[in-house]
Amino acid sequence: MNPPILVCGTGIAGLACALGLSRAGLPVALLGPRHPPALRPADDYHPRVYAISSASQALLDRLGAWRLMDMRRVTPVETMEIHGDAQGTLDLSAWQDARDTLAWIVESGEIERALQQAVQVMGLAWHEDHFLSLNTSPDGVQVTTQQGRQWHTPLLVGADGARSPVRQAAGIQHDYTPYGDMGVVAHLDIGRAHQNYACQWFTGDSVFALLPMPDTANGPQASLVWSMPESQARQWMAMDTDAAQTWFASHAQAITGGRLGALRLRTHPQGFPLTLERSAMTAPGVALVGDAAHRVHPLAGQGLNLGLGDVDTLLQVLSTREAHRPLGDPRLLARYRRRRAEPVIAMGLVTHGLHRLFATPCVPLAWARNQGMLVANQIPFLKRQLIRAAAGN
Template identity: 75%
Template sequence: LQQAVQVMGIEWHEDRFERLETRGLGVRVTTGQGRALDAVLLVGADGARSPVRLAAGIEHHYTPYGDMGVVAHLDIGLPHQNRACQWFTGDSVFALLPMPDTADGPQASLVWSMPEGRAREWQALDADAQQAFFAAHARAITGDRLGPLRLRTRPQGFPLTLERSAMVAPGVALVGDAAHRVHPLAGQGLNLGLGDVHDLLDVLRTREPQRALGDPRVLARYRRRRAEPVWAMSLVTDGLHRLFGASNAPTAWARNQGMRLVDNLPFLKRCLIRAAVGD
């Protein structure tokens, strides 16, 4: 991103957001180094704990899952063939995402959603104990489908939540995790954020000539445009989380039969993939 900004000749400030003032239909941002930056529109793309969202007073709803997403970079024993793999264990979701090979061999990114207490215990171990814990659990979960798995980096965790916001305020629009968060089990958080950017740009590009970029009526269109896809993905990911966390036999049986049905129907699988990427 920084390289692209430099190529396009866009001014880059190596600084931190400090506070926000609304000025007419625009805003003034004060940075940590005391600089004042005026803009007709501020786009908050500053993550789940968004200081921009807080400073703009944008309504925000937060529901914790009691789980933590633990991420790490892995060496894997067998080629991943550019496929992502995911295992549901009842109280956790174990996902391996393909990465480019290195001189050390095939690589993958780990996203392991697990109860928060267990995640913190794992993170508190020394490096050797972390490796031993991971190797034992990874083999039991994956059945060595990708061969032996080894941590290249220490596991880092973040609490998992379901979040939504009003997304806009005069002169301010939120995108990505600043605007909403969903459970990572379907890997759709990034796609939702890219959809935010696409729809925001489209709304701004097609606004009436007399309306400023930060006009509340223009930004309200962006909020309405994103309401349905964000709600739908939140409903799906939260439902899947509850479904795969269910332990009673009838629900587990129905869930597993449904997954087998999808796996055996390529047309249905392609439809689900197209829906996931917003095609």
């Protein structure tokens, strides 16, 4: 039997990649720690949530993971409201492109739980160890782990996160640009039903987004994703509960104008630094997926979808390869890199461009960007194109 493809990384991208390879009939093994997500009570939600696009949902469904999720913890997004920093607004609704849903809001922990369950059902080999180093050879990669184990693999997939040890060991080019901002997340009690609307406000120095979540015993709930200057974020997160609540309530009211009524923190805010990162994605015998390959600003909510797009493309390249080509063939890796180049660059340009556009205080530019939103809101064809781009199909 041929040695398996080794997927290093056991988060969402790594689990999805290993599942897809196995379902395609390719030998595969996982390398990384196993952290089963804890089952949470009905009103207790994982702090990180993702907006899953139609393309990502279809992939998770093909992998057998979507049906394993608790649909009571999944919320469809039917409309997206985007507010500029003046009078600009843009409304995108699923019906404008004959769809039922724009996206689904799902907890990170719920996606991981379903993927781990699917991996267990498929009986995939899972080595609970950590990657240490690699050596390449004409027929693959020799991987050494922290426990001193060694494996030979025709292809090593690096799905080991933004600080990817695989990427560093393989010497893959990596460009890193910090924004000086943090993404702060928390769950909120909201005063009005969200009606499956997602709302986003550009304020100049921040992006304030509210994502619909399942109701709790306290009533309607939303998840906050607030991109703000790092110094401001750290001051807020360092406050005690009452002070953080008071500070948030006043700022949220000023930003949203009470769009969803009074907003109250259900959880203490948590933050992560925001960066723009790109890589060359491949090296001899190595392919990167997910955050190991790239990161974008979260204002479009497309980071995970971009990573699952990597997984889907790599699966297509490997499962349709010519019979004579080994799994780590340089031509296959070149195909993968070329096919991902356009969507990755395009998403990076869009998110980075929007961030810079709304962060610039120039008055004529502020007028132009808000007028542009108002004009776009009146053009059905343009709105359909925006919806399709966000859906990934």
